[in-house]
Amino acid sequence: DVKVTQSSRYLVKRTGEKVFLECVQDMDHENMFWYRQDPGLGLRLIYFSYDVKMKEKGDIPEGYSVSREKKERFSLILESASTNQTSMYLCASSLPWTGVDEKLFFGSGTQLSVL
Amino acid sequence: SQQGEEDPQALSIQEGENATMNCSYKTSINNLQWYRQNSGRGLVHLILIRSNEREKHSGRLRVTLDTSKKSSSLLITASRAADTASYFCATDGTGNQFYFGTGTSLTVIP
Numbered sequence: 135d136v137k138v139t140q141s142s143r144y145l146v147k148r149t150g151e152k153v154f155l156e157c158v159q160d161m162d163h164e165n166m167f168w169y170r171q172d173p174g175l176g177l178r179l180i181y182f183s184y185d186v187k188m189k190e191k192g193d194i195p196e197g198y199s200v201s202r203e204k205k206e207r208f209s210l211i212l213e214s215a216s217t218n219q220t221s222m223y224l225c226a227s228s229l230p231w232t233g234v235d236e237k238l239f240f241g242s243g244t245q246l247s248v249l
Numbered sequence: 250s251q252q253g254e255e256d257p258q259a260l261s262i263q264e265g266e267n268a269t270m271n272c273s274y275k276t277s278i279n280n281l282q283w284y285r286q287n288s289g290r291g292l293v294h295l296i297l298i299r300s301n302e303r304e305k306h307s308g309r310l311r312v313t314l315d316t317s318k319k320s321s322s323l324l325i326t327a328s329r330a331a332d333t334a335s336y337f338c339a340t341d342g343t344g345n346q347f348y349f350g351t352g353t354s355l356t357v358i359p
Contacts, residue, residue, distance in 0.1 A: 167347075176349050177292075182346065224292070238339070
């Protein structure tokens with residue numbers, strides 16, 4: 135089975151801190167994604183990457199950056215954490231789009247609280 | 250935004266009953282998927298239906314797709330307490346993206 139591992143289940147940070155959320159997948163997937171999930175808003179795409187060192191903005195990239203130096207690892211960076219970034223962060227991976235089987239595999243999520 | 254919408258937002262049923270939830274979306278799709286999320290956890294893929302399919306089954310799950318109405322439904326038959334979770338539909342967008350709905354919270358009462 136595909137395993138997507140997020141480094142922390144719960145994280146508490148102070149306003150203004152730089153925050154790193156790490157995600158590792160073990161199935162050699164090309165695509166990796168970062169979503170945030172807020173009550174009533176569903177999942178919103180922050181950034182995604184379809185190859186090493188490649189990144190694309192999603193719907194809400196402001197205040198975030200990403201890094202993909204290795205195929206299995208996709209990091210989300212909050213340059214200067216703010217209280218409105220308190221959320222559940224979900225990492226996912228998938229095979230490339232082929233029209234065959236593009237399902238997402240998710241990590242367990244990181245609940246980030248910014249105080 | 251291309252985000253879809255699930256309906257109802259919340260659903261509460263007795264064990265053994267069927268649960269139906271609906272998804273509407275905005276743009277043309279290649280496929281539509283349903284995911285399940287247990288409280289505080291990541292999402293798990295349930296089923297994928299392609300735009301040229303109208304109905305698909307997987308165990309107790311039945312999914313329908315009406316591309317003319319841009320809508321899909323997920324039916325869970327003979328529900329169990331363990332089916333209690335949130336259910337999301339997701340549609341594929343351009344450039345390797347998925348767009349998720351806001352979810353239906355299902356409670357199955359033993």
